[in-house]
Amino acid sequence: MLAFEPKHTQPFTFEHACQLDAPTIADEISRLQNSLRVLSSTQKQLQDAMALEITPDADLQQAFQENLGVIGSQEERIVMLRKALEAQGAAIAGSPHYQVHTQPNPPPASMPQVAASVSTNGRGPEQTSNEDDESGGVYL
Numbered sequence: 001m002l003a004f005e006p007k008h009t010q011p012f013t014f015e016h017a018c019q020l021d022a023p024t025i026a027d028e029i030s031r032l033q034n035s036l037r038v039l040s041s042t043q044k045q046l047q048d049a050m051a052l053e054i055t056p057d058a059d060l061q062q063a064f065q066e067n068l069g070v071i072g073s074q075e076e077r078i079v080m081l082r083k084a085l086e087a088q089g090a091a092i093a094g095s096p097h098y099q100v101h102t103q104p105n106p107p108p109a110s111m112p113q114v115a116a117s118v119s120t121n122g123r124g125p126e127q128t129s130n131e132d133d134e135s136g137g138v139y140l
Contacts, residue, residue, distance in 0.1 A: 004080050008073035017084035025081050032074050032081075039071050 004014035017025065046064045050057065 004083050006076055006080060008069070008076050010073070010077055010080065014080055014084065017081055018087050020084065022085060022088060022090060025085050029078055029081050032078050036071060036074055039067055039074075043067055
């Protein structure tokens with residue numbers, strides 16, 4: 001069996017992922033991809049808001065950095081789940097459905113001054129309180 005050593009703490013091991021059925025793995029990959037889309041949008045909003053600040057806002061910078069960790073963890077989880085599908089014999093190596101699709105975010109200091117639309121509570125219109133929370137997903 002293949003092995004996978006995650007860099008980030010994950011809610012399940014590679015061995016546990018290999019025991020899941022293919023539809024469950026595919027559903028979890030889709031859920032994670034959606035979460036990454038929301039996080040990417042949130043990161044853009046945070047960058048825009050930070051670009052408008054004359055003095056750095058520590059809360060915005062902290063949220064941005066925390067999101068980077070969540071994004072890395074979720075991208076790694078998708079790779080782990082893809083490898084679990086491959087270990088089960090699924091021929092998905094070239095399938096774009098299971099790929100990690102992200103756009104690199106430049107560091108906040110290099111962001112151009114752009115008008116941002118950030119609501120008063122700091123959340124964008126698509127984000128709910130637990131969409132970037134690591135507590136969702138598959139539990140074994």
